[in-house]
Amino acid sequence: MYTRTENPLHIVQEVIDNAADEALAGHAKRIDVTLLTDGGITVEDDGRGIPVGLHPEEKVPVVELVFGRLHAGGKFEKHAKEGAYAFSGGLHGVGVSVTNALSKRLELTVWRDAGQYEMCFEEGHVTEPLEKTATVGKRRSGTRVRLWPQAKYFDSGHLPLNDLIRLLRSKAVLLPGVVVTFTQEKSGETQTWQYKDGLQEYLASEIDESTLMVPFLTGEQYADANDASFSEGEGAQWVVAWRDEATVFRESYVNLIPTPAGGTHESGLREGLFLAVKSFAELHSLLPKGVRLLAEDVFAKVSFVLSTKVLDPQFQGQIKERLNSRDAVRLVSGFVRPSLELWLNQHVEYGKKIAEAAIRHAQARTRAAQKVEKRKSSGVAVLPGKLTDCESTDISRTEVFLVEGDSAGGSAKMGRDKSFQAILPLRGKVLNAWEVDRDRLFANNEIHDIAVAIGVDPHSADDEVDLSGLRYGRVCILSDADVDGSHIQVLLLTLFFRHFPKLVEQGHLFVARPPLFRVDVSAQGKRPARKFYCLDEGELEALLERLRQEGVREQAWRIGRFKGLGEMSPEQLWETTMNPDTRRLLQVSYGDLGFDQTRSLFTMLMGKGESAQRRLWIEEKGNLAQVDL
Structure with a gap:
């Protein structure tokens, strides 16, 4: 104590x-x-x-x-x-x-x-x-x-x-x-x-004066015998420096006792500086529309030495690390604010520099406030409520399907093997994450749920990532086999390549390939009725050509097209897309392009400012497109 x-x-x-x-x-x-x-x-x-x-x-x-x-x-x-x-x-x-x-x-x-x-x-x-x-x-x-x-x-x-x-x-x-x-x-x-110039000389010896935005601000004021609020002799002496440096030097004292944990006298200095700068900014119409200054914006890059005299100081504990006297806030603020307001209005150019620095900090703070952290409870990430998990924890077996739409998710849940297959339905199209800062990713619920479900935080290719939290050995993208499904695939691939590259490098990312067509062939003689699934029109044409060669009449087959995964029954989805023995699962890798070329291609395709390059690319490669009209 x-x-x-x-x-x-x-x-x-x-x-x-x-x-x-x-x-x-x-x-x-x-x-x-x-x-x-x-x-x-x-x-x-x-x-x-x-x-x-x-x-x-x-x-x-x-x-x-x-x-x-x-x-x-x-x-x-x-x-x-x-x-x-x-x-x-x-x-x-x-x-x-x-x-x-x-x-x-x-x-x-x-x-x-x-x-x-x-x-x-x-x-x-x-x-x-x-x-x-x-x-x-x-x-x-x-x-x-x-x-x-x-x-x-x-x-x-x-x-x-x-x-x-x-x-x-x-x-x-x-x-x-x-x-x-x-x-x-x-x-x-x-x-x-022995210091003759006192606080200013001390602060100048502790910081680099070349980083000062404005000259040192010094002040000293004590209550006189006629002061109605404070005892004679109570007051403060201060020297304040606004610097471009991110590091700050701050020391405060009460009746010569160091207070390394700060306290109410430092709060008074903070309040006095804030109110003075805010008043100056409003007087000179410096605040942009929508920007609201807070004390932390003004105080962010302030270095100071503060010496306060309080007649009856109340400290936190005998070691006196922190001043708790409530009146010290009013005492210091009441002396600092008018002194600084006078100085700012006598030195308008310096005042504008201080105000502009505070405004920049306020704008940065506003942007930072938009960053969304991963939701956690008791230190452990809470699995998304819509995740239907599997029973096994052996990542050599487990796999999660990121499924487009709730209806498809319902079929996938019923058709899966629950011992090792998990289902995470996604609603709508995922955000284009190519130019989204990592800190703002979790503002998107779908991306948040994906990260929590797989157990790996977003990272970059240069990060040393611990994948020990990975919950599934295979992360499978499962979307419709149409244009919209392809779009969702691209958005998810963009997300993983940009923010989960280690999963790609180590072979954990896959694309499930559901069929677009189903062909039912009637019984022919001794041949029983058959059904075939085709991934795309190319496979469909190849299948039909083979049937013709077998002598099957065109009236004997019926072609059905799946409008989406939701149209598949659980049995069909299992048989075509989820059964390890019969599905066609495509592992995602960089291929012959390598990482750097792949990144350049993604930038051109997904970057917001690359429309001109995309137009040229489309004009050059347009003949390769398969247009679904």
Whole structure:
């Protein structure tokens, strides 16, 4: 609840925060941190020094209460003028008492009231009571805490140096004029930070200024004594950068405490920026018809550093990663919005750049909102309700028929072998998916159902696809043998070639070939009555020629044409199209053309902008067409 257990950084941060609070209150000019060779760490400041007198009620030194008892901090006194820590880091009152509890040893030195005082704790308990060890000058004041974290409480007993350095550097940024140093005793290396330009200098050091769309936007405003909504001194300081880069740099602080999880103060900044940019865009009539700006559109490419002062901050947990104070939204937004609105209208060209970037993001967001994800329940794709599944799960046997129309689907369901054959009826013609983005495929119900039924997600030829979820070894396209059926075939082949190419490459895609004609031949002498099925007119002509050669009179046969699969009885459909022993199933492959040429041909045939090329191709190949009039 009160600290992080990954490493001891937070318990060290509590000590650094106390030193920073002294600087924030205007009583300290230096914060010195030293990493000791033996793994300990020292934090020293030149503030007023922790009070060493006896607590009037507890009758023990105040400094002992601060380090040895929960909820005994002096930061509950919240008066902007009189309070010792009007804008300190929090109200939990545990702070350095947690640091002490999780340290093997903690040594404390205080300079105050012309004296040097020392005491020592081990495992959180006093082992050397407070004692005045020297007399110093009246101007000498401050606190030094030296501690050694107890490694058993942490996943790693080592301090993450990069995070510690970033923390110290940010304190220097947020405390203009304060000198912050970090020394590594082992190497003797010392780093010193002091920022005169504060937040802007810090943000400029973290991002590439060449990517800025407009100059840095800086602002600082605090409530005065006459403010009706907020306490005197409450407010914020900010620097904002709009960049072309997709990556953003964002840091926020409340009373110098880093808030990596953000919170209500960041929400206030977001709201203030959004309302200012929206107002500017509306004032200058920049919004296209149908485009609605949202806060995320304005905030998408914003990098910022925000430092907020709140009299009574409420954090999420003692580690203070997120600010929860509700009034912080109004506080920050109320100061940011008018400041930015003024700047935008003073710099109209820059304002238009910001507004146009937000509008582009809004348009992209609108397009993205049209993307449809595969419907799932409990993390598992739900099989389409109209899928009639098979009993077997052995993909060396199983097959699914994508059947044109519900009536044909009904015949197929009754005529199939349910042990290994599944049926998925399709309604109408499938979408031409050649130029449809993968993210928008599932907006089409039929394509969604196909993908879910076969158990493979859409992919490209270059993707490494895991086909372990494939539910059927054969995916069979079953459509009428007429022009409309051929059209549906082409659309489905386009879908599989464009978005499921691995199924084609590995030989899982087939085209079922139902007959177009049925020929019934009467009994001739000792020959019993016979029936034949022909795929097309070519086969029909060949069959009739053979019958003539056999001496069968033309009056002896009757030719029937199937208008569609729905006209076939279940027995006929099984016999002609679904029975593995008698059907003619065509496996789909790239053939002699290969992948690249096949792709070029599909582009010409199915691409929306290729009408001129299609016309030329039709004029050249028109004599090959079999027109069904």
